[in-house]
Amino acid sequence: MSHMRYRRLMAVDREHVLRSAAALLTRKSTATMDEVAKAAGISRATLHRQFAGRDALVRALEALGIAECEAALAAARTDEGSATDAVRRLVAEIEPHAGLLAFLYTENQLFEGEEQNEGWTRIDESVSALFRRGQSNGEFRIDLTPAWLTEALFGLLASAAWAVAEGRVAPKDFTHMTVELLIGGVRRPEEPALPEAPAARKES
Amino acid sequence: MSHMRYRRLMAVDREHVLRSAAALLTRKSTATMDEVAKAAGISRATLHRQFAGRDALVRALEALGIAECEAALAAARTDEGSATDAVRRLVAEIEPHAGLLAFLYTENQLFEGEEQNEGWTRIDESVSALFRRGQSNGEFRIDLTPAWLTEALFGLLASAAWAVAEGRVAPKDFTHMTVELLIGGVRRPEEPALPEAPAARKES
DNA sequence: CCCTAGTGAGACATCAATGTCTCACATGCG
DNA sequence: CGCATGTGAGACATTGATGTCTCACTAGGG
Numbered sequence: 001m002s003h004m005r006y007r008r009l010m011a012v013d014r015e016h017v018l019r020s021a022a023a024l025l026t027r028k029s030t031a032t033m034d035e036v037a038k039a040a041g042i043s044r045a046t047l048h049r050q051f052a053g054r055d056a057l058v059r060a061l062e063a064l065g066i067a068e069c070e071a072a073l074a075a076a077r078t079d080e081g082s083a084t085d086a087v088r089r090l091v092a093e094i095e096p097h098a099g100l101l102a103f104l105y106t107e108n109q110l111f112e113g114e115e116q117n118e119g120w121t122r123i124d125e126s127v128s129a130l131f132r133r134g135q136s137n138g139e140f141r142i143d144l145t146p147a148w149l150t151e152a153l154f155g156l157l158a159s160a161a162w163a164v165a166e167g168r169v170a171p172k173d174f175t176h177m178t179v180e181l182l183i184g185g186v187r188r189p190e191e192p193a194l195p196e197a198p199a200a201r202k203e204s
Numbered sequence: 205m206s207h208m209r210y211r212r213l214m215a216v217d218r219e220h221v222l223r224s225a226a227a228l229l230t231r232k233s234t235a236t237m238d239e240v241a242k243a244a245g246i247s248r249a250t251l252h253r254q255f256a257g258r259d260a261l262v263r264a265l266e267a268l269g270i271a272e273c274e275a276a277l278a279a280a281r282t283d284e285g286s287a288t289d290a291v292r293r294l295v296a297e298i299e300p301h302a303g304l305l306a307f308l309y310t311e312n313q314l315f316e317g318e319e320q321n322e323g324w325t326r327i328d329e330s331v332s333a334l335f336r337r338g339q340s341n342g343e344f345r346i347d348l349t350p351a352w353l354t355e356a357l358f359g360l361l362a363s364a365a366w367a368v369a370e371g372r373v374a375p376k377d378f379t380h381m382t383v384e385l386l387i388g389g390v391r392r393p394e395e396p397a398l399p400e401a402p403a404a405r406k407e408s
Numbered sequence: 409c410c411c412t413a414g415t416g417a418g419a420c421a422t423c424a425a426t427g428t429c430t431c432a433c434a435t436g437c438g
Numbered sequence: 439c440g441c442a443t444g445t446g447a448g449a450c451a452t453t454g455a456t457g458t459c460t461c462a463c464t465a466g467g468g
Contacts, residue, residue, distance in 0.1 A: 029312055032455065043416045044456095053457075084391065106310040108233060111370075131390070141384075141392045148381045149390055151367040152360060159359025160352075166315075168351045177352045180345075185389030186335070186353055187288065188345045236425065247446045248426095257427075 026099040066119035068097040083134025091179045098161035105158045230303040270323035272301040287338030295383045302365035309362045
């Protein structure tokens with residue numbers, strides 16, 4: 001935005017185009033280049049000037065998703081405090097971009113080739129490291145591999161994004177539901193012989 | 205299979221075609237009708253005689269997935285015993301078909317229309333009922349809605365199918381990882397003041 | 409005020425997947 | 439041994455998305 005003034009004329013805001021495309025493709029992953037252009041408020045010609053083709057657009061979205069994941073990882077400071085809280089922060093940071101993630105998740109075209117973006121590898125390793133840390137310090141169970149926990153985290157994020165988009169869960173519950181299921185599972189926490197037990201954490 | 209002999213000539217086994225298509229599309233969801241035909245060992249013409257088009261094929265796969273889910277629900281007897289064990293049985297029953305489920309999951313074309321197959325609705329309700337039962341009898345926490353838990357279950361199944369297909373987790377761990385994460389979450393179960401605590405359930 | 413860069417609109421060719429058709433062939437049946 | 443049925447192979451047209459190009463227009467800079 002801020003650098004827009006430096007461009008001559010009403011140059012297309014590449015960032016805005018990407019956001020629009022992400023929002024549209026999240027809802028309709030088969031959307032046409034024409035639809036993407038209209039959603040961004042530009043013509044197909046201009047869209048094609050920015051992104052050489054649908055493939056280039058998807059790649060750009062992938063890069064955007066990777067950048068946002070890495071930004072979220074940095075902002076969540078996953079190496080500070082308890083691993084549990086770090087996971088909470090991480091999910092909260094990623095939440096706004098879960099829609100894009102869900103879209104990329106289904107774009108298996110990105111993964112079936114040999115040359116899959118190394119960015120995902122780095123992200124996977126960062127998240128895995130977080131789970132490994134939690135296992136090392138006794139917060140997390142050790143019978144679930146960090147690789148699986150990482151997969152599950154992104155899977156739950158995508159599921160939550162879908163569920164919200166479909167109106168099956170309230171958007172405000174996104175983080176809570178994702179994080180709480182991942183952290184604590186569905187089982188009701190056992191109450192160690194307390195006659196009066198708090199049913200569940202009331203905090204919304 | 206058994207009724208094959210009743211067909212004249214080497215009539216195409218519709219069931220076999222569906223299975224092949226499911227297996228292929230699970231790996232490469234953009235596979236061409238020609239590829240699907242080759243994978244099933246038949247010609248494109250014959251494939252097209254069985255399924256009027258790609259759309260019809262996907263619909264048939266959807267029906268197959270629904271049927272398998274309902275069969276799994278029935279076999280798991282989700283209304284017997286503890287809800288926790290019922291979830292375990294359900295995941296174990298669905299596991300063999302998780303690949304197909306994962307494919308259908310990404311085929312959002314199936315859901316964006318207005319007329320989405322009511323079979324999914326019935327399945328959702330059955331699974332939701334199971335979670336609701338677990339909440340009613342105190343096994344499950346009540347701050348996560350049954351709708352979300354249902355979404356999460358299928359999301360985790362799809363994630364696990366992907367992770368196995370990509371070789372990130374061992375196929376034999378599928379059920380355990382899915383079920384244990386869903387049931388217990390990632391947090392290590394608290395050990396109520398036992399000096400010598402079993403680290404984690406050893407049972408594989 | 410003129411010039412230039414960037415845009416929108418549309419025409420046009422291309423390309424891949426698909427739907428449709430024909431025809432030869434094989435196999436089981438009578 | 440013919441016949442009928444279902445199949446494989448391929449040709450062909452269609453369709454929809456895409457890539458490419460031209461051209462007029464507009465808005466800002468000099």
